Amino acid sequence: MAIFRTTHLAQASAKDAYDVHTKAIRAMFEYVGDYYPQPAKMFDWEHVSMEHVQRRFANSQVFQFVTYDEDQVPVGYCFGEIHGPSGYGFIHFFGVAPEVFGKGAADNQMRFVLKFLHDQGVHKVSLVTFPVNERAVKFYKRNGWEEEVLLKQHWWGVDYLQLSYWIEP
Numbered sequence: 001m002a003i004f005r006t007t008h009l010a011q012a013s014a015k016d017a018y019d020v021h022t023k024a025i026r027a028m029f030e031y032v033g034d035y036y037p038q039p040a041k042m043f044d045w046e047h048v049s050m051e052h053v054q055r056r057f058a059n060s061q062v063f064q065f066v067t068y069d070e071d072q073v074p075v076g077y078c079f080g081e082i083h084g085p086s087g088y089g090f091i092h093f094f095g096v097a098p099e100v101f102g103k104g105a106a107d108n109q110m111r112f113v114l115k116f117l118h119d120q121g122v123h124k125v126s127l128v129t130f131p132v133n134e135r136a137v138k139f140y141k142r143n144g145w146e147e148e149v150l151l152k153q154h155w156w157g158v159d160y161l162q163l164s165y166w167i168e169p
């Protein structure tokens with residue numbers, strides 16, 4: 001059984017986050033295929049860079065985590081934000097590298113994120129994904145997330161599913 005360690009991203013490790021972000025997004029785009037239009041994918045790629053990872057450090061409401069395997073190889077990345085003192089959080093990206101799909105790295109990362117948000121006093125956290133991203137939807141539901149609302153013809157004219165998790169105080 002592989003052992004994974006999720007940690008707060010350090011500025012010096014921005015490249016680790018960037019490397020995994022790239023792998024996980026590529027895997028997601030391949031998985032959902034034409035459901036997500038090409039111009040949308042290209043637009044998103046413009047926001048995947050070392051510079052974007054670095055810029056997030058400047059925003060105190062933003063959190064970034066990276067997950068490492070036993071050999072200290074970065075295999076997961078997550079970033080999101082807490083909306084001030086409202087108790088609401090949003091995950092902008094959550095993913096792991098294809099090499100560790102099905103190996104528990106994503107579960108480890110999710111446990112870490114939810115514990116962090118709990119400790120910050122967050123009572124609800126949401127994210128959006130594509131309904132056709134069945135692998136992700138199954139993963140989130142198995143980890144206690146609930147389908148909350150279907151966002152019809154949302155960004156780029158495609159449907160998104162909002163899932164949320166309510167955190168016990």
Ligand SMILES: CC(C)(COP(=O)(O)OP(=O)(O)OC[C@H]1O[C@@H](n2cnc3c(N)ncnc32)[C@H](O)[C@@H]1OP(=O)(O)O)[C@@H](O)C(=O)NCCC(=O)NCCS
Pocket residue numbers: 024025027028094095096097100101102103104105106107127128129130133134135136138139142
């Ligand atoms: C979404 C993600 C974090 C899940 O991590 P994972 O390690 O792959 O997840 P798991 O293997 O624990 O669970 C995936 C579930 O989907 C199922 N699954 C795997 N491949 C599948 C496929 N091709 N089609 C449908 N279901 C699939 C698994 O059987 C499992 O179901 P179960 O929980 O009922 O057993 C990971 O796949 C990922 O990072 N993907 C790329 C980025 C992404 O899509 N992020 C989400 C964007 S919001």
